Amino acid sequence: METNTKKHENCFMRETCLKDDLCPMVLAYKLLSGKRKIMILWFLSNKVLRFNELLKRMPDVTQKMLTKQLRSLEEDHLITRHIYPTVPPKVEYEITEIGKQIVPILELMHQFGASYIETFRDELNARKAAEENPEICS
């Protein structure tokens, strides 16, 4: 009987959710897809930050990409953008209420990632070494 209280949540989903393309899980995935979005949300989760502050925290991203991802997050209502019309300009980004609901997901991902690294440390190091010295495979 499915009146069982300990029934696996959303279990029905496993059979049906693909039928309509507004599957909540897939939607959530799409909202987070983009190489930098999770990091942006992560950094904003406990602090309002300016454009340059975000840029400094993400050394390997270009201005263009940061702008693009920020605009996309704003469009999805996950962050807001406050412009102060001063000279020089000042723009602050803040996470929204709905955006904050993503943070627990990020924390779980972090936990999982840490546990995964723990388990496969050696293999991960080997992979990394391999792609840094491809000539070894010659």
Added chain:
Amino acid sequence: METNTKKHENCFMRETCLKDDLCPMVLAYKLLSGKRKIMILWFLSNKVLRFNELLKRMPDVTQKMLTKQLRSLEEDHLITRHIYPTVPPKVEYEITEIGKQIVPILELMHQFGASYIETFRDELNARKAAEENPEICS
């Protein structure tokens, strides 16, 4: 002191994790990146499935892509592949122990997605209608 039990988990991470590129959160994101991986893990989370059973559950994916994503998941030790050398061939995919640890993330994503849809139902419908009838914008 970090002996504080109620301290926000991983809070320190927000400042430092980008410095080395093995940030656990980013790693977790990469393991799940790929249009179908979350769905595959979702379907396998409570059942061992054959290739064709997966294919039937995901009507909009090609064999090639399904194969590719399955191989990638296998390589990352999130699923295993059992081959029965019968005629016709039979291949079963099963989630691993480490793979099972991803399921809570998927469940959170599903919850979030549902809540997001609840909040922005009208806008989501409008967007969908817009991309189905682009001529409206003429």
Added chain:
DNA sequence: CCGTATCCCAGTGGATACTG
């Protein structure tokens, strides 16, 4: 049944230079 092989396209994201 469970794949590979080939071709091809659109979108992501990097580098660099310029602007209000």
Added chain:
DNA sequence: CAGTATCCACTGGGATACGG
């Protein structure tokens, strides 16, 4: 400071056909 504008390489992923 906080962006645009251009150009361009790479790859994710779709369509289709073939193979063990």
